[in-house]
Amino acid sequence: MHNPDLPSGGHRAGADDALLGAAEVRALAELVGVRPTKQLGQNFVIDPNTVRRIVASAAVTADEHIVEIGPGLGSLTLGLLETGAAVTAVEVDAVLAGRLPATIAAHQPSAVGRFEVVRADALTVAELPTPPDALVANLPYNISVPVLLHFLAAFPSLKRALVMVQSEVADRLAAAPGSRTYGVPSVKAAWFAEVRRVGAVGRNVFWPAPNVDSGLVELVMRRPPREQAGRTAVFAAIDAAFAQRRKTLRAALAGWAGSATRAGEILEAAGIDPRLRGEAIRIDDFVRLAAAHDPR
Template identity: 70%
Template sequence: MSDDTSVGPRLLGPADVRRLAAELGLRPTKSLGQNFVIDPNTVRRIVRVAGVGPDDVVVEVGPGLGSLTLALLPVVRRVVAVEVDRLLAGRLPATVSAYAPAVAGRLEVVPADALRVRSLPGPPPTAMVANLPYNVSVPVLLHLLEAFPSLSRVLVMVQKEVADRLAAPPGSRTYGVPSVKAAWYATVSPAGAVGRNVFWPAPNVDSGLVLLERRPSPLSADRAAVFAVVDAAFAQRRKTLRAALSGWAGSAAAAEAALTEAGIDPRTRGEQLTVGDFARIATAGTSIGS
C-alpha cells in the first residue's frame, strides 16, 4: 500500500473545530462526553504512540468532528469510525473529503452506539485508537475487547483518573475492577498525560493515554466466571476475601475452600491479587461446586 502522508492532510485546529461546530449548530453535550481535540500535535502524538501502520484496520470510537480521524487515515489501511451522534456521523465523510481527499476512501462511518456494536463492516479490526467519551470509557473499552478478539493493540485517551485505574498494578491504591478486567485481555501500560487545554470545550480534568496490548487470557477459566469473582471481591474491598466472596461462593466456608484450593490466603484482600489469581479462584469455585 502506498503511504499518502506526503499528500499532507490538513488537521483540525481551534478555528476549524469551532467553524464546523457552528455550521452544524452543535453545542457539545456533557451527556455524550463531547470534548473535541483542537490541537494537531496531540492527534499526531496519539497516532505515533498507538504504533499503527499500513496493515491496520482501526476502530475509532467517538470520532466527533474528525480531529483524530484525519491523523489516522494517511497512516493505516482503513478507519471504521463508530459515532452515536447521527449529526456528527453524517458530517464526517464530507469533512474527510475536504481535508484529506487522497485518503477519504479509507473511511467507513458506522452510526451506532459502541456499547451495542458486535460486528463491523469489512475486514476484522486489528487496532482501536480513540478519544473515548469520559462517561462510558471503561464499559466501551471492555465491551469492544470482548466483542472483537482481533483487536491486538488499543490506545485510548480517557480521564486521567480512569487511566490511572486501568494501568494500576496489584496492591496500589487505584487498583480495582477496571484494572483486573482490562488485564484479562491485555498488558496495560500508561502512555502519557494530556492537558485539558487541547480540548474544546476544555474539560475540568486532565486526560491520560493508556496502551493495551492483547495477550492470551489467563488459564482456561471462563471470563464471565472470573469477572463475577472480581466484582464480588471489590464490592466489599475492605473485607478479607473469605468474607467478600461468601455471597459468590454460597458461604464463607465455601469461599475459604475455593481460596485454599487456588492457593490464596483467605485473609487476603482483593486489591492484592492478579487477574491470574482471580482466574484460579473462579476455577476452584467451579470444581468445588460441581
C-alpha cells in the same frame, strides 16, 4: 509504541489542511449546529500537534485497519487516516456521523476510500464491516471503561489499543496489585491485555476544556487464560471481591460462594490466602479462584 507527555497548549503550530485546528473545529460545529454535550462525554481535540503525537504513540501503520470510537468532528480520525491506514469510526450522534464523510473528503480526499463511519452505540455494537487490528480513540469520559471492555470482548481481532481517558481512569486501568487505584477496571483489563499508562494530555487541547487532565493508556492484547475458567465466571469473581473491598476475600466472597466457610475453602483450593483483600491479587489468581469455584 512511544511514550510521550502531551502538551497542554491549544495552539496550531505545525497545523496544515490535512488536520483540524481550533478554528476549523468550532466552524464545523457551528456549521452542523452541534455543541459538545456532557451527556455524550464529548470533548473535541483542537490541537493538531496533539493528534499527531497520539497517532505516533499508537504506532499506526498503513497496512492496518483501525477502529475509532466517538470520532466527533473528525480531529483524530484525520490523523489516523494521514498514516495511510483504513479507519472505521463508530459514532452514536447522527449529525456527527452524517458529517464525517464530507470532512474527510474536504481535508484528505485521497483517504475517502479508506474510511467508513458506523452509526451505532459503542456499548452495544457487535459487528464491524472489517475486523479491526487496533483500537485508537479519545473515549467518552462518562462511559470509557464499559466501552473499552466491550470492544476488547466483542472484537478478538484487536492486537492492541491506545485510548485517551480521564487521568484518574488511566491510573485505574494501569494500576498494579497492592495500589489504592487497583480495582475492577485494572483486573478486567488485565484479562485481555498487558496495560500501561504511556502519556499525559493537558486540558487546553480540548474544546470545551474538561475539568480534569487526561491520560493515554496502551493495551497489548494477550491470550486470555480461558482454559481454566471463562471470562463470565472470572469477572463474577472480580466483581464480588471488590464489592466490599475493605473486607477480606473470605468475607467479601461469601455471597458469591454461598457462605464464608465455602469461600474460604475455594480460596484455599486456589492457593490464595483467605485473609487477603481483592486489591492484593492478580488476574491469574482470579482465574484460579473462578476455576476452583466451578471446576470443569
